[in-house]
Amino acid sequence: QVRLVESGGGLxxxxxxxxxxxxxxxxxxSYRSMAWYxxxxxxxxxxxxxxxxxxxxxxxxxxxxxxxxxxxxxKKMTYLQMNNLQTEDxxxxxxxxxxxxxxxxxxxxxxxx
Numbered sequence: 001q002v003r004l005v006e007s008g009g010g011l012x013x014x015x016x017x018x019x020x021x022x023x024x025x026x027x028x029x030s031y032r033s034m035a036w037y038x039x040x041x042x043x044x045x046x047x048x049x050x051x052x053x054x055x056x057x058x059x060x061x062x063x064x065x066x067x068x069x070x071x072x073x074x075k076k077m078t079y080l081q082m083n084n085l086q087t088e089d090x091x092x093x094x095x096x097x098x099x100x101x102x103x104x105x106x107x108x109x110x111x112x113x
Contacts, residue, residue, distance in 0.1 A: 002026035002102040004095045009107030012085045016111070020080040022095030022104055030073040033098040036080045038091035038109075049080060050098065062088075085111045 008020040026032060033052040039045040049069035050058045057069055068081040078095060090111050095104040 002097050002100050004097060004102055004104035006093065006095045006104045006107040009093060009109045011110045011112065013113055014086055014111055016085050017081070017083045018085065018109060020082070020093055020095075020107060020109075022078040022080075024076045024078070024095075024097060026076070026097060026100065026102075029076040032100065034069075034071060034078040035096045035098045036069060036078070037094045037096055038089075039094070039106075040088075040091040043091075045094070048093070051078065053099065082109070085109075087111050 003025045005023045006020060008018060010018060012018050031053050035050040036048040037045050038048050048060050048063055049067055051069045051071050059067060066084045070079045089109060091109060092106040093109050094106045
């Protein structure tokens, strides 16, 4: 069992920034691929960004150039820096241990003027 706890969500204005954090209690964290997903009201959950255990990253086309996923293996932390936020980024954001298929509880991000 792996526990993931997200933090950092909240309200931002269009063009603003937020940084999400995800703390894991999983063992051998550096060997795990970590990801951020989001789910907007009435829509399916979608992959936002993935940081593989081999160091490669992937992003949804809608966030490329605006969002950056990073990790600190020593602290077992995964981050999502979100810049130039748009109203369509409003969603519940979930951290996922993509290796072991565990999810966090989610954190709400609302982008509104």
